[in-house]
Amino acid sequence: MKETAPSILIRNGRLIDPANSVDRIADLLVAEGKVSQIGRLPAKADIIIDASGKIVSPGLIDLHVHFREPGDEEEETIASGSAAAVAGGFTSVVCMPNTNPPIDNATSVEYVHRMGRQARKTFIYVMGTLTKGRAGEELSEMGLMAQAGAIGFTDDGSGVQNTAVMLRALKYASMFNQVVAQHCQDDSLARGGVMNAGYNATLLGLPGMDPLAEEMMLWRDIQLVKKTRTRYHAQHISTAGSVQLIRQAKQEGLPVTCEVTPHHLLLTEELLKDYDTNYKVNPPLRTLADVEALRRAIQEGLVDALATDHAPHLKSEKELEFLAAPFGIASLECALPLYRKALIDPGVIDWPELLAMLTYRPARILNISKGTLGIGDRADIAVIDPDAEWTIDPNRFFSKSHNCPYAGWTVKGKVLYTIVAGEIRYCADGYSLCRC
């Protein structure tokens, strides 16, 4: 017997569907997992959500998260990460393959998908590695992984150092029309570094990572893309120099996209002054000039996607000495208000533009038909109160890890409902469902 999900009417919300240039007050009816009607609709449905004063957006997409499964389930599992995702309004996320062991074969890809289906919260996608074991030497079985549903390829966590290997990987991947994503970092310049190289590193006596380490690899890869024309995505760019390289590549019409994280839009290296390891992240926090360059890049339309790089770690790991503690920030559940704070409040962009970078544009990079709210589209929806104020408390996260430097921040913007494939998979505290 096939169970039918109850129909949902979202009434009177500000419907923002950037892909279709929609920004208007309307009712939206979800039936049989799809967007079935939009307009002024009769109040007839199994579930009615009053969205007056709220934003109704395509479900958010994060193309860069770490759910640590398999291998580090004490930090996060696909189930806990999925719960965190829907609490943040994300209806699709892309898991990075730097697990233990890495996702470098079709069986592992299938495993991640299965755990995602079992969690039944958000859509779980996964990228496979570019090289076996992420060792940067031999190509991994990209074809078999693509067949199993891998949505792109990357050795994220580190970049492919050997230029010949990277060229071969780009060439090989070009036959799948899948994106190749790179964590741009030249290890010969950055190895051993734990923060941005500069005056603050000098004062703290910590080994630095030169911005050039990121820019050199990005520059190199862009040259390789000129040759191969493979779709290439630069992950979490963090420097003004990288922005300039992306600008040039786009002007030349190359198939190059990029993403930016909330922390690189909000935080700077000065915050490391007390050796707080919650600020230890890779790429490292840079300078105010870099933050400003990234915000300007977003205003200019150079940034295709926003991505959290949600990187959960245990308190016991983050309590280590700054040199020894792992890199990463967990921010999936508070990402949307952080984006608002970084981009909307200072007038960099407006809500439709912000949501574009969180919906159809990342979907386009991934080559999936998501992130839109046309009639007949799959009903992945986030209902957002853009002005609701709340205080970030990592202890209340669904994520298993609390390594979040935003603890105690009072922010604006709250996800009230997250609908995935026509089902309400998340509902904020105090927002019960009115069944009629």
Added chain:
Amino acid sequence: MTQTTKTDFQWRRKHLIGLRELSRKEIEFILDTARGFEEFSTRSIKKAPALRGKVVVNMFFEDSTRTRNSFTLAASRLSADVIEFTKTSSSVNKGETLIDTARNLEAMGVDIVVIRHGAGGAAHLLSRSIKACVINAGDGFHEHPTQALLDAYTIRQIKGTLEGLKIGIVGDIAHSRVARSNIHALTKLGAEVILVGPPTLMPAQVQNLPVQVSYSLDAVIDKLDVINMLRIQFERLGGNLFPTVREYSHFYGLTVERLKKAKPDILVMHPGPLNRGLEIESEVADGPNSVILRQVSNGLAIRMAVLFLVNQAAVLEAKDSHP
């Protein structure tokens, strides 16, 4: 007590992590306090009761001879019980974490933790994690405050003041906690600091520090009142930061020949241990301008002063919270 408090200044820090956060007044206060302890070594009974009943632990995660012995001796001269904890492990990751180790020691009733560690920020981390006083005996490339204090003390002892002196620090500035602490202390006390070494041994954005930089020792040696020779750190040579030891010695070694170009009353300093014949020639290290052994003796007075002061601050803090 024997200390000479000229003002009504009250020392309030129960940790000594670095000199960057200290004011000139605070640095001078430590030096003045150390002066009171200096004559101790000349007494027949070299004991004071200031830390009687207190427990000091020397937590050394890196090799050290003189700093550890100096702290041990300083603490025992103040009548403290001293625990030696030495763990030289290349991997900070394995086994018990730093915080766990410290909390365990604290559970045994430790009052003051003296820590040396290979990771910058380790002393800072400890001071946030435990209630005991924390004294930094060197953390990564970050700071080595008692070394810089004894350097400043030695200079002041001989020259009377640091105001207006030109002080050269020669060597691997980038990876030196001694250099960082010295830069903070010496410039706060009014000296001009000139860093000397090849560009590959200078830290990032060195121009933002209140110092001058020279790549040539010969170009500046005649201007210097004090020259502090840092040790060549062989463990870093793998990084290929300069071509060979021979080339380094040729340009930056303090030789008898080179010293002839210096002011006749230049003070030659070295934090030890010496690489004789490499960064410094034996004749210079043992010569009339050298104050290297004086630095070691003064280190004792400085460490007594620091132990005394942090303990006093902890006692005051306890009084404030339980009046």
